[in-house]
Amino acid sequence: AQSVTQLDSQVPVFEEAPVELRCNYSSSVSVYLFWYVQYPNQGLQLLLKYLSGSTLVKGINGFEAEFNKSQTSFHLRKPSVHISDTAEYFCAVAGGATNKLIFGTGTLLAVQP
């Protein structure tokens, strides 16, 4: 069975500071990993995805993530955050015949001025 663990339920950070949101996964098969962002009262927007190839993945809004197979991690990073990055961030793993997504419990990124 596949699963995703997001260790931090909330990450407060000051504007223009760097941030890392942690995600660890568990999977016995080929793994496809995603980060989604959800702004208040909005849907899920794909930030970036790892399907294969380079372990460093760049996404939208200046975010990037690194797939680390030995540590079973897929942490999300941004070198300098903005107030507008305040949102809930979900890590997800997909796989199996149906490619359904299994989400982590989410991390609230709270950017303070």
Next chain:
Amino acid sequence: AAGVIQSPRHLIKEKRETATLKCYPIPRHDTVYWYQQGPGQDPQFLISFYEKMQSDKGSIPDRFSAQQFSDYHSELNMSSLELGDSALYFCASSLVRGRRNTEAFFGQGTRLTVV
């Protein structure tokens, strides 16, 4: 580009009523997924359809049913609604056929409030 369309965007129902949520996938996508996101919760997989056949089932209550029609749109039918069914319901679609990895595209969701 066309996206996943869900309707209605908001729905208010009373306990024990029924509700029908609709999802129109991206054209030529062959797979539809339904997710439920309770307040402050992560999205939970409910059910999926591939080429109009149920392909996977998650934590979907027996009071709920879903189907995918010949035009690939899908409907989630919810009966005997309970207060705990209040949630954001997402539909996603992807093109799975012949591909080992795919990306799911999400709709904006339907917010169901049961009072």
